[in-house]
Amino acid sequence: MTTPTMTVRVIDHSRWGTSAPYPAIRTVTIAAVCPQCGGPRGEAQHHRFNADGEWLSCDRWKNPCGHVDMYDAVLVEARRAVE
Numbered sequence: 223m224t225t226p227t228m229t230v231r232v233i234d235h236s237r238w239g240t241s242a243p244y245p246a247i248r249t250v251t252i253a254a255v256c257p258q259c260g261g262p263r264g265e266a267q268h269h270r271f272n273a274d275g276e277w278l279s280c281d282r283w284k285n286p287c288g289h290v291d292m293y294d295a296v297l298v299e300a301r302r303a304v305e
């Protein structure tokens with residue numbers, strides 16, 4: 223059985239693997255389930271925000287189970303998935 227995945231754009235404050243401008247928007251593929259309880263993650267919603275006068279787009283989602291996915295944790299999860 224394959225774990226369903228979802229592709230989201232998240233804010234990367236770590237500059238992981240690149241010299242992209244800060245903050246970097248990174249498109250990552252993660253499991254579509256909550257890492258804490260295994261329940262389904264929420265539907266990703268497009269979110270625009272302003273950083274230093276520049277409009278950036280990322281995704282936000284609210285898990286029905288109530289666990290909050292922090293972008294940093296999502297990036298760690300995505301990195302682990304590709305290694």
Ligand SMILES: [Zn+2]
Nearest residue numbers: 256259287289
């Ligand atoms: Zn959960």
